[in-house]
Amino acid sequence: MSENAMVERDFAGRKQLLKALRAELEFFDAGGYGRPFRSQWRPTLLLLDSPVCLNFASGPAQHECWQCPFFALVPPDQQGTPVPCHHIPLNESGFTVAGLYQSGTQKSLDQDYRKWLCAMIHKFEDPEEIFMNALQTVNKISFKNIMLLTDFTEASQTALAYAMGFAKHFGAEIYPAHACDPIILTETAAPGVLDEVENHSHQLLLKLAKDNGLKGTPLFARGPVESAVPGWVDQHGIDLIVMGTHGRRGLQHFLMGSVAEAIFRNATCPVLTVGPHVNVRPYHEFKAEKILFPTDLGAHAEFATQYALSVAHDAHAQLTFMHIVSLDEAFQHDRTELVNKAYQELQRLIPPDAKQWCQPEMTVEVGDPAKELLGWAATERPDLIVLGLPAGKKFNGHFRTGVTYSIISSAPCPVLTVRDVVEA
16 A cells, blocks of 8 residues: 555544544533433443444344444453443543443543543544634633732731642743831831841842742832732733632731732732632642633623633633522523523633533523632632623722622632623
8 A cells, every 4th residue: 555545544543533422522521322222121332322323223143343433442451342342441540431331430430431532533633624723713822921929927827839830731921019008017017127028028038039940030129919910911011810718817907908908909810829728739820620601691701711611622621600699680581581591601701612612501590600600610610710890890899799799709619700801
């Protein structure tokens, strides 16, 4: 066989396999395995009970397994087994469908199997096709200059872990930043030692950058941090601010009071807040397998959706679109009608081909927005919450009783707040 013929055969085989993988993912997401096609006395089996299988609902003439597109993925030493496709490795650890049927749970099997399907589709897709699909469905979001606001407390260490994870994932530089506020300092120190404290803080900032290999310029200022942030963002092209708090004192003084209000009000880029209930993660590339995107379906929803879709696209993550109908709305209007309308609006935000590269889900609840959202997060444990803020949103003196404050201060995962750039 000529080299050109071999290349053509290999290309045709890859296209056939890709088509089969996509069909299998569509069948899986449609709940096909929840319906017993062949018999009523046993549950359905992955691949064997799928329309993708050459012998699905076939008559007496059975096809050989080697004729199946999936056969090329079976390890050579397993190709002679009764069900070769159940011995395809689903991940780097070598888990297979056969192995998980023996020792795993149905939930772990479904999760690993679907993740494998998405990874294989991504692997065999034509790069140009992937690029064109991405352009049509989601704007690729990337962070290149990350500013880490730090006060050198445990809260900042938690935020540093996430900042480094994001930086590694996006190939970004981290700019550690600290501002000495004389008003705060004079609460515990006499004016005569302010210079000493300022110098000490500056040295801590430099040490933080050196110890963690941070390449961005350390940013230091004297005065309120909310006054320094806008200038830092403009001067260094900051496209993500990361800040954290942990513990009651930090919650009151560093983040969640007027400081946070000013940062959220003035930030021209997304802000990743690592709240007091977020566990420290290792300093490795941040990966989000479950993302929650709550939205009030306002004019800014589509803008914020792009950030949620972009992160989900990178990780082939489960992305849950959530809307909460307030009790006031439910009392004033027909509840069923409100819920159905919300589902329709959420569906409008999801690209038609999103199932090819993430796991889009929708949920609509009725109740207090903050309580319902946090209740869902406590049960489902998302890795990230993406929260859209409308352009020009003004936080007021009741910020600590608002929905944004409640979510950020109580969420079990980081919250990425994204402000629309266009006034509604």
